[in-house]
Amino acid sequence: MHVSEMMRTDLVTVAPDTPFEKLLWLQACKPMRQVYVVDGQGRMQGMLTSYDLLSAMAPFYVDSNLARALADDVAVIRRAFEASSGKTARDVMVTEVLSLKPTDTFLEADLLIREKGGNALPVLDGEGRLLGEVTRKAILRYIALHVLGLDCGGEGR
Amino acid sequence: MFWIATGIFVTCYAVIVSEKIHKTKVALFGAALTLVLKVLTQHDALHDMDTGVDWNVIFLLISMMIIVNIMTKTGVFQYVAVKAAKLGRGDPFRIMAIFAVVTALASAFLDNVTTVLLLAPVTLLIAQELEVDPVPYLITEALASNIGGTATLIGDPPNIMIASKAGFTFMDFIYHLTPAIIVIMAVWMLAWKIVFGRRLRVREELKERVMSMDEGALIRDPALLKKSGSVLTLTILGFVLHGALGYEPATVALMGAATLLLVSGEDPHRALAEVEWSTIFFFIGLFIIIGGTVKVGLIEMMSQKMIDLTGPTRDDMFVLSMVMVWFSAFASAIVDNIPFVATMNPLLAGMADKVLGGSGVEALKHPTMLPVWWSLALGACLGGNGTAIGASANVIVVGMSEKAGHKITFVRFMKYGIPVMLLTVALSMAYVWLRYYVLGW
Numbered sequence: 215m216h217v218s219e220m221m222r223t224d225l226v227t228v229a230p231d232t233p234f235e236k237l238l239w240l241q242a243c244k245p246m247r248q249v250y251v252v253d254g255q256g257r258m259q260g261m262l263t264s265y266d267l268l269s270a271m272a273p274f275y276v277d278s279n280l281a282r283a284l285a286d287d288v289a290v291i292r293r294a295f296e297a298s299s300g301k302t303a304r305d306v307m308v309t310e311v312l313s314l315k316p317t318d319t320f321l322e323a324d325l326l327i328r329e330k331g332g333n334a335l336p337v338l339d340g341e342g343r344l345l346g347e348v349t350r351k352a353i354l355r356y357i358a359l360h361v362l363g364l365d366c367g368g369e370g371r
Numbered sequence: 372m373f374w375i376a377t378g379i380f381v382t383c384y385a386v387i388v389s390e391k392i393h394k395t396k397v398a399l400f401g402a403a404l405t406l407v408l409k410v411l412t413q414h415d416a417l418h419d420m421d422t423g424v425d426w427n428v429i430f431l432l433i434s435m436m437i438i439v440n441i442m443t444k445t446g447v448f449q450y451v452a453v454k455a456a457k458l459g460r461g462d463p464f465r466i467m468a469i470f471a472v473v474t475a476l477a478s479a480f481l482d483n484v485t486t487v488l489l490l491a492p493v494t495l496l497i498a499q500e501l502e503v504d505p506v507p508y509l510i511t512e513a514l515a516s517n518i519g520g521t522a523t524l525i526g527d528p529p530n531i532m533i534a535s536k537a538g539f540t541f542m543d544f545i546y547h548l549t550p551a552i553i554v555i556m557a558v559w560m561l562a563w564k565i566v567f568g569r570r571l572r573v574r575e576e577l578k579e580r581v582m583s584m585d586e587g588a589l590i591r592d593p594a595l596l597k598k599s600g601s602v603l604t605l606t607i608l609g610f611v612l613h614g615a616l617g618y619e620p621a622t623v624a625l626m627g628a629a630t631l632l633l634v635s636g637e638d639p640h641r642a643l644a645e646v647e648w649s650t651i652f653f654f655i656g657l658f659i660i661i662g663g664t665v666k667v668g669l670i671e672m673m674s675q676k677m678i679d680l681t682g683p684t685r686d687d688m689f690v691l692s693m694v695m696v697w698f699s700a701f702a703s704a705i706v707d708n709i710p711f712v713a714t715m716n717p718l719l720a721g722m723a724d725k726v727l728g729g730s731g732v733e734a735l736k737h738p739t740m741l742p743v744w745w746s747l748a749l750g751a752c753l754g755g756n757g758t759a760i761g762a763s764a765n766v767i768v769v770g771m772s773e774k775a776g777h778k779i780t781f782v783r784f785m786k787y788g789i790p791v792m793l794l795t796v797a798l799s800m801a802y803v804w805l806r807y808y809v810l811g812w
Contacts, residue, residue, distance in 0.1 A: 273495065273496070273499065274774060274775070275491070275495040275775060276492070276496055277492070279446050279449060279589060280449050280496065280589065282585070282589060283449070283453050283585050283588050283589050285583035285585065286580075286583070289580075
């Protein structure tokens with residue numbers, strides 16, 4: 215099966231100059247895990263997840279152990295947010311993103327996700343335009359329901 | 372063969388200084404060429420005292436890295452840094468001075484890079500909480516790490532190399548260099564008080580952010596801390612006694628690392644994976660390249676040149692000492708002090724051979740030679756403060772500051788570094804002159 219047959223197309227996309235507060239709202243209030251940054255022609259510039267937003271707000275020099283010494287962690291995060299508030303999607307996004315072609319097989323997608331980690335891979339056409347995404351869940355669903363013939367209506371035995 | 376070895380030496384040195392290719396790759400390739408082109412045999416490179424790898428330096432470095440890496444997991448260094456900040460009671464200059472002293476002390480026993488890697492993150496946090504510019508604090512720590520590391524045998528790789536070549540013990544450094552460094556630190560802090568005492572200001576309400584930090588929460592593994600603290604203490608005791616007991620420093624360090632690996636229960640794969648192998652192989656490659664230049668007589672030629680220029684005699688090497696402290700300082704400000712000292716060591720040993728007769732310990736540790744070695748150590752270690760590239764600790768601090776959004780330009784670093792370098796090297800020169808040539812101690 216080709217990824218074009220299993221990809222989802224209802225994606226959240228933003229422009230590179232989308233403000234940080236908007237990105238925070240999208241991640242906090244929308245169900246999507248991936249937000250794709252595209253230019254005016256729909257070409258993917260990068261992607262970001264909640265991990266990238268949290269990384270932008272957590273100073274690299276504070277690790278989990280050092281955080282234990284802080285008396286007011288809420289105040290530290292609030293100050294970190296204020297320091298990040300001038301940032302845009304361009305500043306926060308990950309640009310080195312592995313992608314799939316519509317003609318790639320589900321097995322390629324499956325193995326790539328497993329080798330490189332991450333939750334989803336974007337599907338791009340030859341011009342770099344974003345067509346959809348293939349998630350781990352979609353691959354698992356395909357394997358379970360179509361390859362192994364499991365029935366979602368039963369109790370999983 | 373002379374020109375092959377010289378060509379390899381000059382080319383590798385030039386590429387390392389240019390920083391166009393990673394220095395470890397250059398050193399290893401140069402070493403491989405030295406062997407393949409038969410400047411040195413493999414036996415010469417791996418086993419010979421004069422031309423081979425100095426395994427004492429290698430195993431001392433590896434062993435101390437293992438000890439420090441395991442200790443880092445306890446959170447003790449973060450604890451010390453936050454505690455130090457609280458001792459300053461939120462006063463910005465007091466915090467800067469206390470951090471400088473803590474950094475210098477830590478650097479005397481750990482390597483400089485590790486010290487700044489451990490303390491700089493807390494410094495950035497403290498600066499963020501106090502809403503002050505972290506740059507003066509970070510640069511001060513880099514400078515302090517280079518100064519403090521000069522005080523002991525294990526504090527800085529150049530000292531380890533000099534000790535191994537000349538046969539100095541840990542206590543030789545305590546006796547000859549530590550007093551100088553204590554004076555240098557005190558004078559520098561006085562100068563820094565004049566420069567920064569009035570410039571650094573913090574709003575009263577922000578001081579509470581630092582004072583409310585709980586450093587006690589930072590110790591993640593009290594049991595491991597007890598074990599690693601005990602092993603480190605015993606290792607330092609071993610360094611103090613190694614001369615009297617007839618052990619090389621690497622033997623003491625290896626015993627410490629092996630003991631800590633055993634009692635800590637740490638996975639050896641992980642503990643060993645965290646050793647800076649890139650640095651270790653840089654040293655190995657460098658020793659082989661320099662060994663090649665020793666073998667073909669280039670170093671002997673250079674040592675004769677040095678004798679012709681500075682006129683050392685059996686009874687007096689004053690001019691050489693004074694030249695050495697400044698030449699080493701300026702060279703170290705520009706190039707990595709490790710290849711510089713790696714070259715100077717056999718050069719000075721060759722000079723001792725010619726002037727004092729013999730290159731054994733008696734010549735290398737002859738009273739007339741001592742101030743020359745100490746001048747080399749002081750100049751090579753303190754000179755690194757001059758520029759942002761003069762020492763690895765400086766490079767680390769500049770990189771971290773930029774990552775935190777505070778770029779330190781080459782010129783900005785020099786505005787701090789050059790005056791401190793000139794002050795500390797001038798004090799070193801005065802110390803060498805006064806102690807060895809006036810008082811004769």
